[in-house]
Amino acid sequence: MYQFLALTSVGIESLLADELSDLGATLITQKPEGVYFQGDLSLGYHVCLWSRLASRVLLKLGEGPCGNKDELYRSAMDIPWSDHFESTSTFAIDFVGKSREIRNSQFGGLTVKDAIVDHFRDKGLSRPTVDKVETEITFQARLLKGQVSFYLDFSGRSLFRRGYRKDSGAAPLKENLAAALIKRSGWLDDTSKPLIDPMCGSGTLLIEAVSMALKQAPSIQRQTWGFAHWLGHEQAEYQVALNEAKQASAQFKPEHEIKVFGLDLDSRVLKTAQQNSRLANFAHFIDFQCTDAAKMTNKHTTAGTILFNPPYGERIGDLPELVDAFASLGQLFKQQFADWRVGIFTANVELLSMLKLASFKRYKLKNGPLDCQLALYNLDEKQLAKGATQEESVFAQQDSAFANRLAKNLKQLRKWLKKQDIDCYRVYDADIPEYNAAIDVYGDHIVIQEYAAPGSIPEDKVAKRIQEVIYWAPKVLEVDTNKVSLKMRRKQKGANQYQRVAQEKRTMVVNEHGAKLIVNIWDYLDTGLFLDHRKTRQIVAEKAKGRKLLNLFSYTGSVSVQAALHGASAVTTVDMSNTYLQWAQENFAENKLTGSQYQFVQADCLQWLKQNTEKFDVIFIDPPTFSNSKRMDNTFDVQRDHIDIIKDALACLNEGGEIIFTNNKRNFKIDVEQIESLGLIAKNTTEQTRDMDFKRNIHIHNSWSIKRK
DSSP states (O other): OEEEEEEOOTTOHHHHHHHHHHTTOEEEEEETTEEEEEEOHHHHHHHHHHOSSOSEEEEEEEEEEOSSHHHHHHHHHTSOGGGTSOTTSOEEEEEEOOOSSOOSHHHHHHHHHHHHHHHHHHTTOOOOOBOSSSOSEEEEEEEETTEEEEEEESSOSOTTOOSOOSSOOSSOOOHHHHHHHHHHHTGGGOTTSOEEETTOTTSHHHHHHHHHHTTOOTTTTOOOOGGGGOTTOOHHHHHHHHHHHHHHHHHOOOSSOOOEEEEESOHHHHHHHHHHHHHTTOGGGEEEEEOOGGGOOOOOSSOOEEEEOOOOOOSGGGHHHHHHHHHHHHHHHHHHOTTOEEEEEESOGGGGGGGOOOOSEEEEEEETTEEEEEEEEEOOHHHHHOOOOTTTOOSSGGGOHHHHHHHHHHHHHHHHHHTOOBSEEEEEESSSTTSOEEEEEETTEEEEEEEOOOTTSOHHHHHHHHHHHHHHHHHHTTOOGGGEEEEEEOOOSSOOOOOBOOOOOOOEEEEETTEEEEEOTTTBSSOSOOGGGHHHHHHHHHHTBTSEEEEESOTTOHHHHHHHHTTBSEEEEEESOHHHHHHHHHHHHHTTOOSTTEEEEESOHHHHHHHOOOOEEEEEEOOOSEEOOTTSSSOEEHHHHHHHHHHHHHTTEEEEEEEEEEEOOTTOOOOHHHHHHTTEEEEEOHHHHOOGGGTTOTTSOEEEEEEEO
């Protein structure tokens, strides 16, 4: 009898143990690392041909102590490697596990490799060659609790690959995971009932479902096996197992018609699914349709199963459409699919709350590195009759505190907006603490910025709240969900950085009081336009009319653009970032502002200011709260260093000139004594620089007008 270890994905172990029992294995033991079992060689071949749930089958060769490198080497030397493969065969070692002495798999693998090579040398045989690409035989060493076990990779890698999937969608399910989902869904209990995958992608779920319903051996088309170059391989026994599997697969005839249905909105992915189904010889069992899952209709006379693996929304830009889709699907299921079972496999478990359904079972699984759940729902009479509780309801606007507040804010702003010449404004800014987000309108798009919630609030509650925000914001503001940009804002420790959150690389042009400004609402936390400085830009522009302006820490140059459009005689724009300075130049070009009077300087503003000899009439300074950029000689703290920068700016200010100093540090206090000692008067203009849409947030920024006495 041989000892085997069948590996699989996390969460499938118990199903695999049951499958192995059905296939005739004995002494089955389920462990976190996999399922151990015993059987003769013919059983090993039988398992490889029939197992749907295993990702690999290993055959044990021996074991030994592994407290350190020397023990690992000696244990490996005790294995009669030359009894298992020829020195002319290429081999590879997979090492799994680590200990205090053996800290990584590469080190462990090299030690085992050395032992194998030395074994052949000691036997007077030629040295076998390691080849990880075109490997003919693979061994696996598994370190666990000070013991190492050596295995032959009996099946070969990726036993889950059936051979029919030549192409796949963006995030395909492994076939063994798909089989587990089908098993858990309960559809196999009565395959005469319909099965629908409304987001079928490359069709893996449906192809596996048909294959299971038809009781097909999943691996009879497999061409390469891990045991092919093993000296213990019995080709005659394997051929018997293969013939029996082929015969059983061909002879099975279902007692009823089997028909499953796949829907997907992406026609290109659907073509891949159709191709895969043809390669699997199951095309006539699967009806594919190019349609939106939220628009599917129940044309079936018998209740069946809906099973799908929706996108997880790993990219936060996908979430707005997903939240809306889940809400729509929940209502659709209730309206059209009474008595059906629904199974949803997802890593974004919080999205399931948008269905407003009560699951009767949840299975924890993994899809690659992602923690996932399979949630099962019975759309029975009790479920459909049950109304959502007030805490859960997000589908009646009057029941949503957030939706009500957003609508109220919009109503209050409408009269003001009619008098403004702007495309961009803030409509909500964490007005209700439980809904900790800011919502900005950019033309016909909206940006939702989710602030980090206090640690005292449970993560699942935070996720549900932001999903309510994502659900209601586009509806109240009458914006398509595909025009919603979602961003997560976190306080940056040590530096005020603009984190990249996407790779859209697209921009849009918005209007602000006659200025055309380029914004990117997709790629960065900040869009290229600080909306809270809108009124400040107009104030600076008016003061700069016919005068020379210096714009320090200019970001994308929106202050410079407004000043130039208002008739500033000269504008110098300074920023350390070449990206933002180029953006500023593009803003000037967008407004057809050209000429030598407009200067752009890439430099550390603090150092440049100390070295500058030119004089200006208006100096606008909007420094970061904190910066430790590598391009700067020292760190900058606006509270600590504001007097120094004002002092340096004063040396560049013409008589009768003015410094406009702003920052966004909460609780910032200007050093009045130091200001007076410099012969200056500082007037707090914060209230005057907050526009109507920022009146609710008195801490959004600080602003000061500084002049000589």
